[in-house]
Structure formats: structure tokens, C-alpha cells
Amino acid sequence: MIEFKNVCKKYPNGTLALDDVNLTINDGEFVFIVGESGAGKSTMLKTLFREEKISSGSLVVDGYDLKKIRSYKIPHYRRNLGIVFQDFRLFPNKTVFENVAFAMRAIGVPTKDINRRVPTILSIVNLQDKAKSFPNELSGGEQQRVALARALANNPSIIIADEPTGNIDPKLSLEIMNLLIKIHKHGKTVIVVTHEKNFVDYFQQRVITIKDGKVVDDKVGGMFDA
Amino acid sequence: MHNKQKTRYSLSYLVSQAFKSLFRNGMMTVASVAVLMSCLTVMGSFALLVYNINYNLEDLSLNEMVVYCDTEADDDLVEEIGRRIRLQNNVVEESVELIPKETVLEEERETYREYTDLFDMMGGDSNPYPDTYVFEYKDNNKVSSLQMELEQMEGVDKVNCRADLAKTIDSIKNGIIFIFMWFLVILFVVSVFVIINTIKLAVHSRRQEIYVMRYVGATKWFITTPFVLEGIAIGAFSSALAYGVEYLLYNLIYNTVSKYPLIKLAEFGKDYLWLIVLGGFVIVGVVTGIIGTAISLRKHLKA
DSSP: OEEEEEEEEEOTTSOEEEEEEEEEEOTTOEEEEEOOTTSSHHHHHHHHHTSSOOSEEEEEETTEETTTOOGGGHHHHHTTEEEEOTTOOOOTTSOHHHHHHHHHHTTTOOHHHHHHHHHHHHHHTTOGGGTTOOGGGSOHHHHHHHHHHHHHTTOOSEEEEESTTTTSOHHHHHHHHHHHHHHHHTTOEEEEEOOOHHHHHHHTOEEEEEETTEEEEEETTOOOOO | OOOOOOOOOOHHHHHHHHHHHHHHTHHHHHHHHHHHHHHHHHHHHHHHHHHHHHHHHHTTOOOEEEEEEOTTOOHHHHHHHHHHHHHOTTBOGGGOEEEOHHHHHHHHHHHTGGGHHHHHTTOGGGOOOOOEEEEEBSOGGGHHHHHHHHHTSTTEEEEEEOHHHHHHHHHHHHHHHHHHHHHHHHHHHHHHHHHHHHHHHHHHTTHHHHHHHHHTTOOHHHHHHHHHHHHHHHHHHHHHHHHHHHHHHHHHHHHHHTTSTTOOOOOTTGGGHHHHHHHHHHHHHHHHHHHHHHHHHHGGGOO
16 A cells, blocks of 8 residues: 655755645555646655655555665565656666566576566566567567566566656557556556556546646546646 | 565676676776776886885995994903994894904005005004994984994994984985875875776666666665676776786886996895785775775665
């Protein structure tokens, strides 16, 4: 469960990026976060990644109090999150298999288990035939699926996708969104930050609208009206 | 669900990543090695220059004192003077040497051969030269008190030393070494700065990799180790190359300079000089590699 309670985030230059945010996302929910550029979506994600520390209030994710968490525990906390970036952030000199395996190696999974689990994860994102390909040999949609596979590698409870369809064409975007829905149906909490009105309206999930650092709308089955 | 399993990283994986990265970032590796090797070679040359200045000036050792006994002093008294000189704190005991008046006379006779008749008349009791003690003292600053004490000794006629000259040369020597040591320190700081910047570029080019590692939950240890190992490898490789260059350069200069009798250089193999140079290079190379990597990574590792 993710719980924002009276969360404020003020940057050293005085910008108030999050202003008294109160929000609860339960386990297994699918949530769209929408809002204009500069509304505070990125800061919200950064506080969830614990890249930024909140200025006041309380933010608790899966039992981790992100205001009080010790720095040596942050890597362990992040293993509960699978993060998908708009620009994929794959390693160009590693194969698809190695890119996914890397996330497992980074947390010390033995090679034997990596060799067993990576093909399974690649089959979830329909990339079992591309294991030996390099990212530059793949389409944008395929690259994003590799990024999704990497996010799933350590079986996190929460998937956070930051504009996952921002760099790919509409047809492939639908494929990615369907994959995220599929992952959600397997019991994961999925948070998608997006500008894609069509998808938000089409999938009829919970929509949280942010404006000037505040939550201005929060509706289940809501529409994109940022 | 929390991923609370204990993290066990494979060292062989981390080592292999470090070496793969060295080859993958070939140009950066070559640049880092070239910069570090050049810095080490310049530092090594300075250090050897300081060593050789000291080596040359040491030969000008003027810490020598001469005690002339009374010409009337008998053998027992001369022996007693020698014993008491050896007891002085500021005297290097094993350096005390007696030059008997007969030896002095013979030496003088050799020097002034044209006056053989005159020296023939000086034999036996007519020998006008005194028994003489020559020895080294330890501390230039306490030489006046030593001289005074010896002059007051029974049977001592005169005490000679070149304390002022020795002091002047000593202070020149210390001054030169002081200036060169500061040059060396400045050069070291500049080298570390240059190396840090080179490694910073290497780390910067891989910031994306570090970013992803952080977001998949890699610990600082996992992220840092391959970079540190890379730093160590670059340091070790650079120091080996710098040693080779230094060895060739030094021997070239040694062979050239040894033709001139006024200047002398310490042999590279003498007094483990080669080992000091190699050890210095490896330590400075590896330490700067590690420091450079640590400082360069710091920015990318904040939570």
C-alpha cells in the first residue's frame, strides 16, 4: 500500500512541487496519474523512488517510511518497485537477456536462478525470440517491452511507468498498455504517469489528476480532464 | 511483499565487469592511463632529482673536526685524549682516527720532496708535527660547545673544524630539498586533480548505467566495486608503464652524465632505488586511481 499523508515537497529554490498531498493506493490497484507539465507528477514519482525526500508529512510504501528510511535500506526498498522509463534506459551493449538479467545480478540473484527466470519473464512480454538481440536491433515498442521485463525481473509488488508510451507509435503504445493491464491482473500495483488521453479514457481505471502540486481530482473509472 | 533476501554478490562477476568495462571504454581507459602515466613519470623524475641532489651534496660532508695534540704530549696522554674524544656525545665514535706525528711527517716529506734535507733533520724528538685526531661529529648546531670542550682538554693544542662552511652547505642542501619537495607535493596534487577529472569523464559517460543500477535496487557496494577495481587496474597498469619509461630515461641520463666527473648519479639498482621508485609508482598510481574513482562516483551515488 502507498500512503501519502499531508505530503509537501519544497525544493531549495523555493518551488513547492507537492502541496499537502493526501492519497492512498491500495495493493493491486491500477492508477493513472495525469496532469500538465510542471504539475508535480515527476516529483511525486521521485518521492516514490526515494530519489527526493519529502519536506513534510508522511509517505509510507509497503511498510517503508520514506521520510525516515536509512540510506543503506533504500536499495532494498527499491527492489519492491519496478520502474519503466519513457526513454527505456536499456544498456545498448548488452543483449535483451543480459539487460533483464542485469536487474537480477544487481541484487545478487545467483546465475543459475537468472538463467531459469529470464526466459519466463521474456515470455510474459512476448520477447522470448529476441533474447540474443541488442536494443538497437529492436523497435521502440520492443525496447519498451524489454524495459518492462527488466522492471518485472525481481518480482516487485509495484510497477511504476513514467510516460511508458511517450517514445513509441500509437499502435505499439496500445500493446504496452495492454501488457501493463495484464501485469496488473497478476496482482501487481501499477502506477502509470501519462499524457495519453485516449488510453486513460479507454481503460477506465482510477485517475488521479495533479495540478500545481495538489491532487485536484481522484476518480475510479475517471476520464482525462487535466 | 518485501524483497528482504540477503544480497550476495559474486566477486568474479564484479571483477569481470570491471575488466569488460576497461575494454568497452577503450578510449577513456587509454586516456586515463596516459594521463596517470605521464603524471607518475614527471613525479618520479622530480623525486629522483631530489634524491640525486641529496646524494651529491652528502659527499660534500664537512662534519669533520681535527684535534692537534701538544707536541710534548707523550703516548699515554695522546691515547687518553683519543679515549675522551670517543666519549663525547656529538662524536661519531667509529670515525675517530689517530694520525701519528710520524705519519704526518712522512706525508709532508712526500709533498715537499725538494726539501728532503730539511725533513731529514726533523726525525725522532725533533719532529715538529703534533699527533692528530680526525673524526666526524653528528650535530652541526652543537659543534661550538664540542670545540670548546675539546680545546680545554689537557694535552690539546688546537681544534679545527669547518663548522660555518658545513652549516652553510647544510642549509643550502636543506633549502634545495625543501623547495623540490614542495614542487613534488604540488605536482602530486595537480596529478590527482587531473586524474580525478579524467575518471570523472569516464564515470559521467556511464551515468545512465549507474542510474539504472540504483533504480533496480543495487547497493552502493555493487555499483562502486567494478569502478574501484577499474581505478586500481588503471593505476597499476599506469605505474608499470611509468616505471618502464622512468627506467629507460634514467639509464639514458645516467650513461650520459657518468662521462662527466663533476656530477654523479646514483645507480638505479643501488640501495633498492628501483624498488622505491616502483613501490612509489604503484602506491601513488593505485591510491590516486581509487581516490579519483571514489570522488567521481560520489555525485552519482546520492540516495
